[in-house]
Amino acid sequence: MRTLPEVGEQLGIIAVIGRPNVGKSSIFNRLLGRREAIVDDFPGVTRDRLYGEMIWDEKRFYLVDTGGIMGETQDGRAVIMDMMALQVKQAISESDGVVFVIDGRDGVTPMDEEIAFMLRKSGAKVVVAVNKLDNPENIAPAYEASSLGFEKVIPISAVHNFNMGDLLEEMSGMLPEEENGPGLGDDSELPVALVGRPNTGKSSIFNALVGSERSIVSDIPGTTRDVVDSLAELGGRKYRFLDTAGLRKKSRIDSDVEYYSTVRAYQAIDRCKVALVVLDASEMATEQDKRLVGHVMERGRGLAVVVNKWDMVKDGAKAGDKMRDKLRDEFPFAAHAPVIFTSALSKRGIGKIAGCIDSVDENRRRRISTSELNRLVREVLAFERMPSVLGRSLKISYCTQADGEPPAFVFFVNDDKLVSKPFTRRLENILRGMADFSGTPLRLFFRKKSERTEA
DSSP: OOOOOOTTBOOEEEEEEOSTTSSHHHHHHHHHTSOOSOOOSSTTOOOSOEEEEEEETTEEEEEEEOOOOOOOSTTTHHHHHHHHHHHHHHHHHHOSEEEEEEETTTOSOHHHHHHHHHHHHHTOOEEEEEEOOOOTTOOHHHHHHGGGSOSOEEEOBTTTTBSHHHHHHHHHHHSOOOOBOTTTTOTTEEEEEEEESTTSSHHHHHHHHHTSOOSOOOSSTTOOOSOEEEEEEETTEEEEEEEOOOOOOGGGOOSHHHHHHHHHHHHHHHHOSEEEEEEETTBOSOHHHHHHHHHHHHTTOEEEEEEEOGGGSTTHHHHHHHHHHHHHHHOGGGTTSOEEEOBTTTTBTGGGHHHHHHHHHHHHTOOOOHHHHHHHHHHHHHHSOOOEETTEEOOEEEEEEESSSSOEEEEEESOGGGOOHHHHHHHHHHHHHHSOOTTOOOEEEEEETTSOOOO
């Protein structure tokens, strides 16, 4: 079962950099254990920046696969060097550590030396991965790579999984000790992230909530590059609002700056308890909006949908119900999430946000007694047609709610392989009818009765 990041957990970032065609994407895929990056022998295949979440040595972090450094002009050495400098600079400024990949078959090249110079000058934490050493008995290129001036040099082969464990150990050592973000360890403060596509008005809502011009507000999409957090007291309760950069489709992430700011925005979701997904009333329910709402739910965070720029909608009073219906149709997996219509410009609806956050936070901590849950089990067994395979039907012995947030329910059954997705959705709907779980995901687990379950 995949574990969720603890609220407030600040996931580290390790960037994989290097010139084109040294095997960065192969390393990325090998470490993640799944094929995420496109691997090809043609230099520069990785155009978009990719990231994946990893756990190693009980440390959780984001691994970033950067594109190869290359120019597109015939005499493009100056262009290449400018692009390389930008990429290395971003990797250094936004990451906790850097895996610098070189091709062991080519040896150290002038471009490798240029990258090494910038890394040494910055003082970044670096491990050099000498890739494509498919013969473990021939690691002489790793000795040549020591001339780049870094203490940690590891010969590897991503294709043959040679020394990848050693590389992971070095990467883990570059990560900071786990700690909560500023103020997030204080239970009296509720961390709330504002996320959404660029130019939806997140920063304007953020400023209206905290009562000051804390974030730069501009009509130019993408002004906010990093997470800005501020403490505000509303109605006697303290909130730590995290304003994030706009999240774009990968195909529209056209610079390293925007890519890393996207990763930082996902870090903010991990740090929060409740996420406000801000939509533009004039362009709602885009594919990116759907992915973002899904990500918040997947991470187990509370969710409220804020439809901003409502002052630009004609007949806003009559359009509200239609808009809610549209959102339920477009986000069926989050149809339970509350919706607030706001105008950061006129401050309409801003005063409702705090109460909505409180409600979602309370629902995220809500519990149902074991006696009520087992009454549910009896009713389901009496009236539901249970899933079956080859004449063998699912039977539920009992149910209990596990500790923690978001609400998680464990059903003990005769055979967990008989559980179907439609039946799971039906159980979730029944649970939502038993108590107010608006704005919070529910986790349903099925265990064989003989299994020992740890809550």
